[in-house]
Amino acid sequence: MKTPESVLKKEATQAKIQKAQAEATTAATAQGVADREAFAKQAQTYQDEYAAAEKAAVDNRRAAKVAGGFYVPAEPKLALIVRIRGTIGVSPKAKKVMQLFRLRQLHNATFVKLNEATIRMLRLIEPYVTYGYPTRATVEKLIYKRGFGKLHKQRIAIADNTVIQEGLGQYNIRCTADLVHEIITVGPHFKQANNFLWPFKLSSPRGGFSSKTKLLHFLEGGEAGARGDEINKFVKKML
Structure with a gap:
């Protein structure tokens, strides 16, 4: 018995939707992995920046003490x-x-x-x-x-x-x-x-x-x- 054309069209449409969903899921997963890597790298950049700022403040205080002066930090923002x-x-x-x-x-x-x-x-x-x-x-x-x-x-x-x-x-x-x-x-x-x-x-x-x-x-x-x-x-x- 020949399958009706309407059924074939419906199956083709469903297959197309499933394929698009699978591709979207794969792309989203890949994007998520890429984002996590990028965010972790950015977070490390900030940590390095904070550490450098703290080290600079300590160095400035020590230099001021050696020179017999005082180190005045910037006004809080x-x-x-x-x-x-x-x-x-x-x-x-x-x-x-x-x-x-x-x-x-x-x-x-x-x-x-x-x-x-x-x-x-x-x-x-x-x-x-x-x-x-x-x-x-x-x-x-x-x-x-x-x-x-x-x-x-x-x-x-x-x-x-x-x-x-x-x-x-x-x-x-x-x-x-x-x-x-x-x-x-x-x-x-x-x-x-x-x-x-x-x-x-x-x-x-x-x-x-x-x-x-x-x-x-x-x-x-x-x-x-x-x-x-x-x-x-x-x-x-x-x-």
Whole structure:
């Protein structure tokens, strides 16, 4: 019995679809392997860059000490802000600044590029936040442990590099190492990278803090305001 022509056409179409799917799977697998190799190589490049910068800082401090002088490092370009108080009693201006910094909820944390304007804004909201200069390790932990990206106005966990590629690939930020590097160095696409990152939702600090210390400035034994490098210890208790 002769097979109907419609059946033959259907089988041919299915075979064509299966072949295309197999080719797409093979290509995707090959691309994935190539991407992983490229990302690993890029990450190593960044590690070498960080190591060279640290070595240069140590060498400069030693040279300054030998010469009888002091080594003054460059001014920090990046700050990490953590909201530690609620909205009760917040002035409209301070509330607006916290909205601009995307600190809409208690224990939210965001990065900010330091310049004259943002420093003035930070001083305005000092009673409600604490901030300082994050290390590379802190930035990495925040992104790896609490990192969520904004894709199509949705909060998507950064479970793999495809999320970063889709959101920031156009800026040549394709993997977590690229994202961390762009944030740490406050690179040319810092604004896009920072806006891609959803505000970090941190936990209440281990051990907590009393209502009295919340109201006092860090320099007075409290929690609020600028705390320099000590922000890294504070955030570690909240991860």
